[in-house]
Amino acid sequence: MEDRRQLKDTLIRYIFFLFAFVSIAILCMILFFLVREGVPIFEKVSVKDFFLGKYWYPTSDPPDFGIFPLIIASLLVTLCSASVAIPLGIMTAIYLAEIASTRVKEIAKPLVELLASLPSVVIGFFGMVIVAPFLQDAFDIPTGLNLFNASLMLAFMSVPTICTISEDAITSVPIELKEASLALGATHWESIVRVVIPASLSGLSTAVILGMSRAIGETMVVLMVAGGAAMLPSSIFDPVRPMPASIAAEMGEAPFRGDHYYALFATGMVLFIFTLFFNFIADYISNKHRQVGAATL
Amino acid sequence: MSQSTISLTQHTVGRRKYSQVAMFVLFRIAAIINALALFIVIFFLIKNGWQAINWTFLTQSPIDSMTKGGILPCIIGTVYLSVGAMIVAFPLGIASAIYLNEYAKQGIALRTIRFGINNLAGVPSVVFGLFGLALFVTWMKLGVSILSGSLTLGFLTLPVIIGTAEEALRAVPDTYREASLGLGATKWQTIYRVVLPAALPSILTGGILALSRAAGETAAIMFTAAVFYTTRLPSSILDQVMALPYHIYVLATAGTEIEQTRHLQYGTALVLITLVLGMNLIAIIYRSKLRRNR
Numbered sequence A: 001m002e003d004r005r006q007l008k009d010t011l012i013r014y015i016f017f018l019f020a021f022v023s024i025a026i027l028c029m030i031l032f033f034l035v036r037e038g039v040p041i042f043e044k045v046s047v048k049d050f051f052l053g054k055y056w057y058p059t060s061d062p063p064d065f066g067i068f069p070l071i072i073a074s075l076l077v078t079l080c081s082a083s084v085a086i087p088l089g090i091m092t093a094i095y096l097a098e099i100a101s102t103r104v105k106e107i108a109k110p111l112v113e114l115l116a117s118l119p120s121v122v123i124g125f126f127g128m129v130i131v132a133p134f135l136q137d138a139f140d141i142p143t144g145l146n147l148f149n150a151s152l153m154l155a156f157m158s159v160p161t162i163c164t165i166s167e168d169a170i171t172s173v174p175i176e177l178k179e180a181s182l183a184l185g186a187t188h189w190e191s192i193v194r195v196v197i198p199a200s201l202s203g204l205s206t207a208v209i210l211g212m213s214r215a216i217g218e219t220m221v222v223l224m225v226a227g228g229a230a231m232l233p234s235s236i237f238d239p240v241r242p243m244p245a246s247i248a249a250e251m252g253e254a255p256f257r258g259d260h261y262y263a264l265f266a267t268g269m270v271l272f273i274f275t276l277f278f279n280f281i282a283d284y285i286s287n288k289h290r291q292v293g294a295a296t297l
Numbered sequence B: 001m002s003q004s005t006i007s008l009t010q011h012t013v014g015r016r017k018y019s020q021v022a023m024f025v026l027f028r029i030a031a032i033i034n035a036l037a038l039f040i041v042i043f044f045l046i047k048n049g050w051q052a053i054n055w056t057f058l059t060q061s062p063i064d065s066m067t068k069g070g071i072l073p074c075i076i077g078t079v080y081l082s083v084g085a086m087i088v089a090f091p092l093g094i095a096s097a098i099y100l101n102e103y104a105k106q107g108i109a110l111r112t113i114r115f116g117i118n119n120l121a122g123v124p125s126v127v128f129g130l131f132g133l134a135l136f137v138t139w140m141k142l143g144v145s146i147l148s149g150s151l152t153l154g155f156l157t158l159p160v161i162i163g164t165a166e167e168a169l170r171a172v173p174d175t176y177r178e179a180s181l182g183l184g185a186t187k188w189q190t191i192y193r194v195v196l197p198a199a200l201p202s203i204l205t206g207g208i209l210a211l212s213r214a215a216g217e218t219a220a221i222m223f224t225a226a227v228f229y230t231t232r233l234p235s236s237i238l239d240q241v242m243a244l245p246y247h248i249y250v251l252a253t254a255g256t257e258i259e260q261t262r263h264l265q266y267g268t269a270l271v272l273i274t275l276v277l278g279m280n281l282i283a284i285i286y287r288s289k290l291r292r293n294r
Helices: A002-020 A022-043 A047-052 A068-099 A102-117 A120-139 A147-171 A175-183 A188-199 A201-217 A220-225 A243-250 A259-288 B002-052 B055-059 B072-103 B108-122 B125-139 B146-170 B174-182 B187-216 B244-253 B262-293
Strands: none
Touching: A002 A022, A002 B072, A002 B187, A022 A047, A022 A259, A022 B072, A022 B108, A022 B125, A022 B146, A047 A068, A047 A259, A068 A102, A068 A147, A068 A188, A068 A201, A068 A243, A068 A259, A068 B002, A102 A147, A102 B002, A102 B187, A102 B262, A120 A147, A120 A220, A120 B002, A120 B187, A120 B244, A120 B262, A147 A201, A147 A220, A147 B002, A175 A188, A188 A201, A188 B002, A201 A259, A201 B108, A201 B125, A220 A243, A220 B244, A243 A259, A243 B125, A259 B108, A259 B125, B002 B262, B055 B072, B055 B262, B072 B108, B072 B146, B072 B187, B072 B244, B072 B262, B108 B146, B125 B146, B146 B187, B174 B187, B187 B244, B187 B262, B244 B262
């Protein structure tokens, strides 16, 4: 009787162990299928031409499969959106963690969560029908669907990510550190800048990287708002075509297992590797500089 | 001499106080900008969308090449897809969370699993779409269908469920477990009879959040489940469906009369955010209630 109970318990333990590995299994399957459907393009186009080719004309004859403009577009929208989202996200996090009263916090934190939950297609739609005409008039430019608009919309998608993770990092700074600083006569603000922020720096970096990772992979916003021109932009008001936009817009028309189809999967592979890379860095920073009490400062 | 030192100190104190006030105002503005962004989006959708919403809009199929009529097939499609995603993700997610919180010990296995979950959470939704297309639609020959879409969305929302379920399990006090084990229950009996029931309300909150995430997702269902236009409502899980988010995208970018259907686009977007934000609000309110009772 006792033995059977123990046996059952061990068995259940192993079953759960298997379930826990599902995430890893899915991740590996994603990589496998992207490679399987993406690599055949390199029989037609050399790796160098694919990554550094300046022309993406997948449907012309002969087609051009150079994703350089797409990669640059992705990096540019991510960087531009980061320049808005990082200050905004971290400042909001500091406000929520350090400055806001409990009552304000009770309302403000759910608002950030709601902002995070807005479907990307709705933000893309908003950028298209409200922000784009506004920008067109305000800056007197040919189209409001451009790099700037897309970056702005993306910024508001990554702010909640940056804000929530930063806030966790800030609240987990040991209270003694702040108390010591205040006791030495520093103002609250000085304590935040000199003590709290340095102590939570690794958490803040993780937040920033994950926010940028979210921005680079975001699809609907760049699909609807970035303008869609697969060219190297010369100004911030030029339309661009980031990688996710290209995949989403063209997959429907690409002939099954044709060169275009393979090229889009290969683009997906590049995108996947980019986000994997961002996550690697975030993982590394948060493990390497894990804050364990005040002693590790 | 001493007089001037005092005034100098007062002067710097004043300046330090002043810079603190100025910075705090700046931070408050940052927070307000975020709230404002949310309200502006909601405001414009309601302002331009509320007229489109009436009984016909919610209960009819689109007609005249989607320039008139309603969005019933999209609502039904979105409900099927997101509920299907939960059927996939909920059991998997809870099982993962149980292992992570109740069984796992620090070590290489745990780190690998965590790494997998973190990375899965970071995979772009369009990549999930490609994956679903390659695995479910093509390789498993499920076609563009509710089933393919639900599986894809289920995998996409898995990290959300794992995260919230783990947090819920962690919040169950260890004294509960010790009491149960002390009475002679096995580990599994303890989990099943004591820990899970205690954590269930919070786990359900996570489920609602994941449901809303799946309902608003577009890129992952573009190639796996959603169809431009169909007149009939789905009758099996191997049917293609229309879905709210995809419908917004289609009407706004590829419809025959983009300007003419603007009110339908706003209306559809309003229905979608009402669904999504509504579910989120329910989850948030329910969660804060749970925390207060604890």
